[in-house]
Amino acid sequence: MPTAVIVDAVRSAFGRGKPGGALSxxxxxxxxxxxxxxxxxxxxxxxxxxxxxxxxxFGQVGEQSWNVGRHALLSAxxxxxxxxxxxxxxxxxxxxxxxxxAQGVIAGAYDIxxxxxxxxxxxxxxxTSDAAGDPHSPGIRARYPEGLVHQGxxxxxxxxxxxxxxxxxxxxxxxxxxxxxxxxAEGRFAxxxxxxxxTGADGGARLHSSDETVRPGTTVEALAGLKPAYYSEAxxxxxxxxxWNITAGNASPLTDGASALLIMSEEKAGELGxxxxxxxxxxxxxxxxxxxxxxxxxxATRKILQRTGxxxxxxxxxxxxEAFASVPLAWATEVGADPAKLNPWxxxxxxxxxxxxxxxxxxxxxxxxxxxxxxxxxxQAVCEGGGMANATIIERx
Numbered sequence: 001m002p003t004a005v006i007v008d009a010v011r012s013a014f015g016r017g018k019p020g021g022a023l024s025x026x027x028x029x030x031x032x033x034x035x036x037x038x039x040x041x042x043x044x045x046x047x048x049x050x051x052x053x054x055x056x057x058f059g060q061v062g063e064q065s066w067n068v069g070r071h072a073l074l075s076a077x078x079x080x081x082x083x084x085x086x087x088x089x090x091x092x093x094x095x096x097x098x099x100x101x102a103q104g105v106i107a108g109a110y111d112i113x114x115x116x117x118x119x120x121x122x123x124x125x126x127x128t129s130d131a132a133g134d135p136h137s138p139g140i141r142a143r144y145p146e147g148l149v150h151q152g153x154x155x156x157x158x159x160x161x162x163x164x165x166x167x168x169x170x171x172x173x174x175x176x177x178x179x180x181x182x183x184x185a186e187g188r189f190a191x192x193x194x195x196x197x198x199t200g201a202d203g204g205a206r207l208h209s210s211d212e213t214v215r216p217g218t219t220v221e222a223l224a225g226l227k228p229a230y231y232s233e234a235x236x237x238x239x240x241x242x243x244w245n246i247t248a249g250n251a252s253p254l255t256d257g258a259s260a261l262l263i264m265s266e267e268k269a270g271e272l273g274x275x276x277x278x279x280x281x282x283x284x285x286x287x288x289x290x291x292x293x294x295x296x297x298x299x300a301t302r303k304i305l306q307r308t309g310x311x312x313x314x315x316x317x318x319x320x321x322e323a324f325a326s327v328p329l330a331w332a333t334e335v336g337a338d339p340a341k342l343n344p345w346x347x348x349x350x351x352x353x354x355x356x357x358x359x360x361x362x363x364x365x366x367x368x369x370x371x372x373x374x375x376x377x378x379x380q381a382v383c384e385g386g387g388m389a390n391a392t393i394i395e396r397x
Contacts, residue, residue: 180346
């Protein structure tokens with residue numbers, strides 16, 4: 001059975017996902033094309049050698065519709081013979097793309113495949129697709145008569161269930177910024193970020209090469225001044241247990257970005273003279289309570305550890321997406337994780353969360369961290385809309 005390996009990982013530096021953000025002037029197709037093209041250039045690959053491109057995207061509407069993966073590879077100058085598909089596993093879309101890519105290699109269906117992700121939240125804002133119609137059908141409403149809720153309410157429910165105070169959430173957020181700022185200053189992201197030319201506020205061209213949402217001076221005291229983001233009288237009446245501690249400061253910001261992973265069989269890498277950096281050790285995907293929605297990384301982690309016979313102590317680092325501070329905090333509590341190994345170079349609260357691109361970003365980060373520290377195993381888990389989660393274990397080679 002072929003072994004699926006990661007040969008390279010790249011991403012754009014992320015930008016604020018609103019008008020005026022560093023990447024807001026870049027069409028998402030061209031943003032994705034930039035990381036695809038960069039993978040080929042860095043590895044001296046002819047695009048015709050690529051068997052498939054699997055692109056993760058959350059908002060598949062407007063500029064991100066019509067199979068954004070196919071448009072991106074054409075924009076990147078790939079051979080027209082290269083196919084692509086676009087997948088939606090919500091916030092874990094590009095992690096799912098990596099699963100499909102690696103599983104295709106293991107099955108013998110692919111020799112070389114690119115798993116990628118893109119999201120322009122400035123140009124395709126959250127809720128754009130909802131404007132086309134209500135996704136909650138009569139059947140869904142019949143099963144959940146009280147109604148499902150926004151992820152922010154789910155994050156509040158998690159904070160209430162696990163008893164996380166506002167200070168605890170804000171301290172986690174401030175630490176995310178501190179770690180990300182330190183990693184950036186040490187050049188930890190330089191090997192993964194591929195700078196992209198953008199138009200600055202003065203109308204001139206410049207290279208965007210660092211994440212726009214990292215705030216090195218973030219403190220718990222400053223975060224304490226922010227108001228709850230999801231409070232309403234109706235929700236307060238429905239969920240009296242909620243203390244309303246989720247704010248813009250302890251949640252991930254709206255973000256633009258793209259990411260990509262070059263995945264192939266270990267045999268093909270050898271034929272091409274490329275060095276495998278890590279192998280895919282195991283995969284898991286689960287469904288979970290759609291009201292709490294963001295707790296999926298907990299059963300996904302338990303499932304993947306049981307499947308492999310490994311323990312949480314065997315992991316040298318874990319990347320658990322910081323959609324909201326309560327999510328990785330609840331995960332760490334339930335699985336007995338070491339806080340020092342959790343998102344050691346900062347997470348989405350600081351770096352940003354371009355929904356479709358986050359999974360591949362996390363994997364690139366995890367790979368770079370294992371290489372920098374000499375670690376062997378890394379675990380990645382991402383919570384996903386609708387109550388799902390993907391988990392992946394990679395092994396550094």
